[in-house]
Amino acid sequence: MKQNSExxxxxxxxxxxxxxxIDGVEVKARKGTPxxxxxxxxxxxxxxxxxYSFVSPxxxxxxxxxxxxxxxxxxxxxxxxxxxxxxxxxVETKSEKVLMVRKGVLELLLARCPKVVRVKNLARExxxxxxxxxxxDPDEDCILCGLCVRACKELVGVSAIxxxxxxxxxxxxxxxxxxxxDCIGCGVCALVCPTGSRKIRQxxxxxxxxxxxxxxxxxxxxxxxxxxxxxxDLDSFVKALVATGLKxxxxxxxxxxxxxxxxxxxxxxxxxxxxxxxxxxxxxxxxKAVSTFMAAIEQGKRKxxxxxxxxxxRAIRKIEQTLQKEIPDLEITLIGLFCLQSFNPKKLxxxxxxxFKVDAKQVENVSIQDGKFIVQAKGKExxxxxxxxxxxxxxxxxxxxxxxxxFADVAVGTQGSKPGSVTVIVRTDKGQRLLETVKFTRxxxxxxxxxxxxxxxxxxxxxxxxxxxxxxxxxxxxKVE
Numbered sequence: 365m366k367q368n369s370e371x372x373x374x375x376x377x378x379x380x381x382x383x384x385x386i387d388g389v390e391v392k393a394r395k396g397t398p399x400x401x402x403x404x405x406x407x408x409x410x411x412x413x414x415x416y417s418f419v420s421p422x423x424x425x426x427x428x429x430x431x432x433x434x435x436x437x438x439x440x441x442x443x444x445x446x447x448x449x450x451x452x453x454x455v456e457t458k459s460e461k462v463l464m465v466r467k468g469v470l471e472l473l474l475a476r477c478p479k480v481v482r483v484k485n486l487a488r489e490x491x492x493x494x495x496x497x498x499x500x501d502p503d504e505d506c507i508l509c510g511l512c513v514r515a516c517k518e519l520v521g522v523s524a525i526x527x528x529x530x531x532x533x534x535x536x537x538x539x540x541x542x543x544x545x546d547c548i549g550c551g552v553c554a555l556v557c558p559t560g561s562r563k564i565r566q567x568x569x570x571x572x573x574x575x576x577x578x579x580x581x582x583x584x585x586x587x588x589x590x591x592x593x594x595x596x597d598l599d600s601f602v603k604a605l606v607a608t609g610l611k612x613x614x615x616x617x618x619x620x621x622x623x624x625x626x627x628x629x630x631x632x633x634x635x636x637x638x639x640x641x642x643x644x645x646x647x648x649x650x651x652k653a654v655s656t657f658m659a660a661i662e663q664g665k666r667k668x669x670x671x672x673x674x675x676x677x678r679a680i681r682k683i684e685q686t687l688q689k690e691i692p693d694l695e696i697t698l699i700g701l702f703c704l705q706s707f708n709p710k711k712l713x714x715x716x717x718x719x720f721k722v723d724a725k726q727v728e729n730v731s732i733q734d735g736k737f738i739v740q741a742k743g744k745e746x747x748x749x750x751x752x753x754x755x756x757x758x759x760x761x762x763x764x765x766x767x768x769x770x771f772a773d774v775a776v777g778t779q780g781s782k783p784g785s786v787t788v789i790v791r792t793d794k795g796q797r798l799l800e801t802v803k804f805t806r807x808x809x810x811x812x813x814x815x816x817x818x819x820x821x822x823x824x825x826x827x828x829x830x831x832x833x834x835x836x837x838x839x840x841x842x843k844v845e
Contacts, residue, residue: 414509521759626724700769702777
């Protein structure tokens with residue numbers, strides 16, 4: 365442990381710093397810094413299961429409890445993860461009171477999660493080998509720390525899971541114990557979970573069985589890849605696939621994201637091919653679709669086509685895998701749209717109005733090609749660099765590594781083809797059967813273009829998860845002296 369350490373983060377006014385002592389060592393720290401962070405910076409390790417610097421502190425596990433004495437002489441136990449550094453504070457991290465509190469907390473945690481290795485190891489460090497308290501479920505693996513809830517809300521901006529119920533029935537789940545309408549399958553909740561709880565995976569899409577078949581690291585499983593040289597735009601080609609499937613009896617319904625006015629959109633169930641052909645797909649915005657898809661199943665639909673972004677396709681594929689035993693005749697065909705990022709509808713409308721001086725309701729069509737966002741409105745085409753729309757991108761997109769819709773039966777997009785053509789990746793036999801129902805002229809797709817964008821999105825996700833993983837691994841490798 366460093367002696368008489370001084371923390372200097374950057375050049376600031378002296379009044380923003382306070383002086384306190386931790387285990388007898390005088391420390392200067394920025395006012396308001398959590399005591400846990402100040403202690404770490406001078407080499408004092410305090411145990412915790414629910415704290416990381418990249419989400420707001422909550423103090424739920426209570427393991428980081430320390431004893432403080434304020435300037436006025438008040439003495440008490442507080443959680444160091446959310447108690448701010450203040451002038452004249454005296455902090456004890458290993459006093460008799462503190463050790464007693466931590467032992468009590470660990471006995472409670474061990475009673476709740478007796479088989480969780482990380483809890484058992486921490487308890488052993490404090491001399492707790494077994495709990496004398498009542499054990500309601502020996503297989504329980506969630507300590508209700510709320511890390512997954514905070515990460516989903518604050519990092520991903522989704523809030524797919526949250527606390528439910530009270531008292532001994534308190535739990536973390538998706539709303540109403542149903543498949544989440546908001547989860548994008550990024551896996552951040554699973555990354556931060558201190559116990560590896562299976563509960564957060566029950567109605568979300570962080571874990572999913574991969575498709576079977578020959579696999580390319582950048583393109584995923586693919587049986588065939590080509591360009592459709594038909595002078596059709598992406599919207600028309602996808603609708604033609606679905607409409608033909610409905611007419612031939614391959615599908616009994618289709619769930620798609622239909623554009624309304626501006627960039628507002630909604631998930632709808634369609635059974636008529638003409639309705640599909642006369643609709644306009646919303647390809648750039650992420651809308652809730654799972655509840656609509658589940659409604660189709662509840663209506664007795666069993667041969668369903670689904671068109672959506674990679675995160676939506678992942679969700680439906682997980683649902684299909686989950687329901688296989690319960691509904692053995694359920695046959696879903698997934699058409700995935702290439703996606704570098706999706707946009708928040710309201711923010712995108714504001715950006716379009718600002719950049720193009722066009723009301724979103726007047727926009728006839730949008731497309732993304734070669735790093736450009738193309739808008740057609742009032743019979744004119746306007747173009748802007750895609751990066752100028754960064755402020756309108758959904759938060760969670762930076763954690764998603766799926767550009768070419770890895771879990772689709774057929775993945776399509778404009779990237780990798782010349783203007784007016786569509787790139788097609790066939791991933792499964794179902795996808796192959798669907799394409800056999802439509803006549804088109806094949807051309808060679810520029811595979812490298814698609815691979816480059818796929819690698820870019822993967823690397824972007826790695827860059828954003830790297831600091832999270834670094835802190836997680838560092839914290840889990842430390843032992844308290």
